[in-house]
Structure formats: C-alpha cells, structure tokens
Amino acid sequence: MVNKATRKRMDIELRREELLALGLKxxxxxxxxxxxxxxxAEKAGISKGLLYHYFPAKRDFYVETxxxxxxxxxxxxxxxxRETPLVRLRQGLGAYLNFVEENSAAYxxxxxxxIGIDPEVSRIVESARGxxxxxxVDALGLRDPAPLHLMALHGWxxxxxxxxxxxxxxxxxxxxxxxxxxxxQLIFVVSTQxxxxxxxxxxxxxITSMLEVPA
Amino acid sequence: MVNKATRKRMDIELRREELLALGLKxxxxxxxxxxxxxxxAEKAGISKGLLYHYFPAKRDFYVETxxxxxxxxxxxxxxxxRETPLVRLRQGLGAYLNFVEENSAAYxxxxxxxIGIDPEVSRIVESARGxxxxxxVDALGLRDPAPLHLMALHGWxxxxxxxxxxxxxxxxxxxxxxxxxxxxQLIFVVSTQxxxxxxxxxxxxxITSMLEVPA
Numbered sequence: 001m002v003n004k005a006t007r008k009r010m011d012i013e014l015r016r017e018e019l020l021a022l023g024l025k026x027x028x029x030x031x032x033x034x035x036x037x038x039x040x041a042e043k044a045g046i047s048k049g050l051l052y053h054y055f056p057a058k059r060d061f062y063v064e065t066x067x068x069x070x071x072x073x074x075x076x077x078x079x080x081x082r083e084t085p086l087v088r089l090r091q092g093l094g095a096y097l098n099f100v101e102e103n104s105a106a107y108x109x110x111x112x113x114x115i116g117i118d119p120e121v122s123r124i125v126e127s128a129r130g131x132x133x134x135x136x137v138d139a140l141g142l143r144d145p146a147p148l149h150l151m152a153l154h155g156w157x158x159x160x161x162x163x164x165x166x167x168x169x170x171x172x173x174x175x176x177x178x179x180x181x182x183x184x185q186l187i188f189v190v191s192t193q194x195x196x197x198x199x200x201x202x203x204x205x206x207i208t209s210m211l212e213v214p215a
Numbered sequence: 216m217v218n219k220a221t222r223k224r225m226d227i228e229l230r231r232e233e234l235l236a237l238g239l240k241x242x243x244x245x246x247x248x249x250x251x252x253x254x255x256a257e258k259a260g261i262s263k264g265l266l267y268h269y270f271p272a273k274r275d276f277y278v279e280t281x282x283x284x285x286x287x288x289x290x291x292x293x294x295x296x297r298e299t300p301l302v303r304l305r306q307g308l309g310a311y312l313n314f315v316e317e318n319s320a321a322y323x324x325x326x327x328x329x330i331g332i333d334p335e336v337s338r339i340v341e342s343a344r345g346x347x348x349x350x351x352v353d354a355l356g357l358r359d360p361a362p363l364h365l366m367a368l369h370g371w372x373x374x375x376x377x378x379x380x381x382x383x384x385x386x387x388x389x390x391x392x393x394x395x396x397x398x399x400q401l402i403f404v405v406s407t408q409x410x411x412x413x414x415x416x417x418x419x420x421x422i423t424s425m426l427e428v429p430a
Contacts, residue, residue, distance in 0.1 A: 031274075031334065032247070033274050059246075059248050108337070119246065122323070126380075129377075147385050147387045147388045148388050148392060148396065150381060150385070151378050151381040151382055151385070151388060151393065151396065152378065152396055154377045154378060154380065154381035155374040155375070155377040155378030155381065155396070155397070155400065156374065156377075157377060158373040158374055158376055158377025158378070158380075159370040159371065159373055159374040159377070159400075160370070161373055161377075162344075162369045162370040162371075162372060162373025162374070162376075163366050163367065163369060163370030163373075165369065165373075166365060166366040166369035166370065167366055170362050170365070170366070172362045173362045173363050173366060177363060178366065181363065181366065181367055181370070182370070185370065185374075185400070185403070185404070188400070188403045189400070
C-alpha cells in the first residue's frame with residue numbers, strides 16, 4: 001500500500017520531471033533571455049508561485065534541465081550492464097546517435113550549453129563527458145589510464161559531438177556512415193602506438209570488428 | 216593629418232575594443248547572471264550611460280565579446296598568407312595552442328558559450344569552426360569536399376577543442392604531446408580510405424612529416 005505522504009512525494013517528483021522535460025524543449029527553442037519565469041509557468045500551465053516552489057530562480061530551472069538531460073543521455077549510452085563491455089560500447093554509440101537524431105534541438109542546446117562560463121553547467125556537461133570516457137576505459141579494460149589516454153578519449157567524445165552536429169546540419173550523409181566515422185576515429189585513438197602502447201592487439205581486432213558494424 | 220572627426224571615430228573604435236577585451240576576462244570569471252550592466256561599467260571605469268552607448272543590452276555585450284574573441288582566434292590560426300598552406304596549417308595549430316594556453320579561462324568560455332541555445336552565439340562559434348575547416352580544406356587542396364569529409368573535419372576541430380580542454384585540466388602531459396595527438400588525429404581523418412579516397416598519397420606523406428613536428 002502506498003500511503004498519502006508517499007503518493008504526494010511521488011506526485012512532486014513526477015511534476016518536477018515533467019517540468020524538466022518541458023525545460024529541455026523550451027531552452028532548445030528560445031534563448032535564456034527570451035524566457036521568463038512567467039512565460040515558463042504559462043507554458044507549463046501552472047502558476048508562477050508553484051514554479052518557484054520547484055525552482056527558486058530561472059537559472060536553477062536551466063541548470064536542473066541540463067542536469068536531467070545529461071543524466072538521461074549518459075544513461076542511454078551506459079546501456080544494459082548484463083552485456084559485455086564491447087557490446088555496450090557499440091550499443092552506446094547507437095543510443096547516442098538515436099538521442100541526437102530524436103532530440104536534435106535539445107542536443108545542440110545541451111552540448112553548447114553554459115553562457116559566459118556558468119561553472120555549474122560546465123561541470124554538468126564535463127562530468128557527463130567524463131562518465132562516457134570512463135565507460136570506454138572500462139570497456140577497453142584499461143587499468144590505469146595515463147593522462148594522455150584520457151586526453152585522447154576526451155578529444156574523441158568531442159569528435160563525436162562535432163561530427164554529429166555537422167550531420168544534423170547536413171543529413172545527406174547516411175547515419176551508418178556517421179557511426180562508422182565516429183567508431184573508426186575511436187579505433188584510431190586507441191590503436192595509436194603513442195597513446196595506448198599497452199593495449200593487447202587481440203582486443204584491438206575485436207574492437208574493430210565490433211564497432212565498424214552499426215548496432 | 217588626422218582630422219578631429221576621424222580621431223573621434225578612432226577613439227570610439229579603440230574604446231569598444233578595450234571593452235570587448237574586458238568582456239572576455241569578465242565572462243571567463245563570472246556567470247552571465249552574476250554580471251550586470253552596472254557592474255560591467257564599474258569594472259570598465261565608465262558610466263552605465265556610456266556603456267549603453269556602445270552596447271544596448273548585456274546580451275549585446277556578451278554576443279559582441281564572443282564575436283571579437285572568435286575573430287581574434289581564427290585570425291591567429293589563419294596565419295601568414297605568404298606561407299605555404301601546410302606551413303600555415305602547422306603554424307595555425309601552434310597559434311591555437313598558444314591562445315588556449317594564454318587565455319585558458321576565456322577559451323573555455325568561448326567554446327562552451329551560448330546558454331540555452333542562443334542562436335546568435337552558436338552561429339558565431341559555428342562560423343569560426345567552419346572557417347577553420349575551410350583553412351584545412353584549402354591547405355589540403357580539396358577542390359570539392361564531400362559532406363562526409365566536412366563532417367570528419369568538423370569532428371576534428373571539436374577533437375582539438377576537447378583534447379585542449381582536457382589538457383587545461385591536467386597539464387601533466389607536455390604541450391608537444393598534445394600537439395602531436397591533435398596532428399595525428401587530423402592525419403588519420405584525412406588518410407582514412409572512406410573519407411578521403413581521392414587524396415594523393417604524396418600529399419599525405421608531406422602532411423604527416425609536416426604536422427608531427429610542433430612548430
């Protein structure tokens with residue numbers, strides 16, 4: 001049995017999630033300055049007072065929207081923990097491109113987010129990238145990655161973002177080709193002698209055959 | 216002889232440039248919401264009224280700051296037109312890393328700029344990336360680059376940004392190693408069969424020997 005207090009807490013949590021989903025749509029369509037708490041409340045169909053109850057200021061609403069979206073995207077990329085790391089890597093890339101395709105405006109908003117340098121938004125986006133790098137490190141079985149390895153993998157995460165953004169602007173390239181481009185770049189990053197000298201050759205061959213075929 | 220009207224125009228232009236240089240420092244240190252027109256004017260040592268004369272609103276000041284910084288960075292990367300394209304490519308990469316090193320906070324602010332999705336700021340940053348892609352296309356002598364080539368090069372520009380950002384957070388890697396990493400990635404992008412099948416092998420060898428040695 002769910003008691004009244006629990007149900008109320010669930011309602012609040014649900015409403016908060018709905019507001020954050022709306023936030024992702026709004027910040028993808030309007031600039032930060034164009035949106036006021038009043039207009040956000042109006043679009044959500046609630047009072048300004050209730051919106052303030054959830055988010056003390058517009059900036060909080062923005063920051064929490066970015067946090068929720070980043071969490072959702074990383075969750076999708078993380079995939080099914082029962083699968084092997086390499087299968088998850090391939091599925092994760094597919095899930096990433098699904099998100100990019102289905103939420104293009106919100107995606108562009110997310111990876112370009114953070115005016116001036118809003119330290120909190122930067123930290124959220126950077127932490128999401130860091131979690132993706134961690135997923136790859138785990139998938140490759142790297143025990144103690146050197147700073148140069150991590151730098152190369154961070155670069156690759158940005159490469160995937162940049163190539164995806166270019167693809168959203170010009171979809172004349174097939175999605176499979178985009179996926180192969182991103183996968184090949186990762187293979188190169190982990191196969192260059194300088195960066196990943198310790199990696200076993202057999203693993204590389206396995207990664208290559210795994211990633212070149214879109215999930 | 217410079218007449219009075221010309222001098223006045225030069226003074227205005229100079230003052231505007233000084234304000235934009237200040238803006239780059241301020242937006243690198245404070246969030247957009249933390250800065251008000253009043254506080255910007257105070258830090259610039261001028262009246263609010265005079266600041267409004269140059270920039271009608273805070274957002275204009277921000278947008279123009281980003282535009283000036285992007286223009287400055289692309290100018291540095293573009294380099295000396297009297298040099299050969301490949302020399303310019305190498306020098307451009309060095310100039311880029313100089314800018315990153317000397318203006319780290321401002322650089323992070325620039326590449327992460329644009330709250331929600333501020334279309335104007337996104338357009339400025341994107342146009343700067345596009346101009347860098349154009350420089351590479353010219354340096355490689357690609358006559359009619361296919362969408363996949365451009366996508367790969369856009370990805371590479373982001374790779375350079377991502378690797379540089381990771382480097383700013385952990386400088387235990389030597390700058391030369393970072394430069395080599397970024398250069399190698401470009402060599403791979405342009406040498407993969409799928410993306411640049413038409414490129415002459417001799418040119419590739421030339422690019423490789425050119426880029427692997429930091430300028």
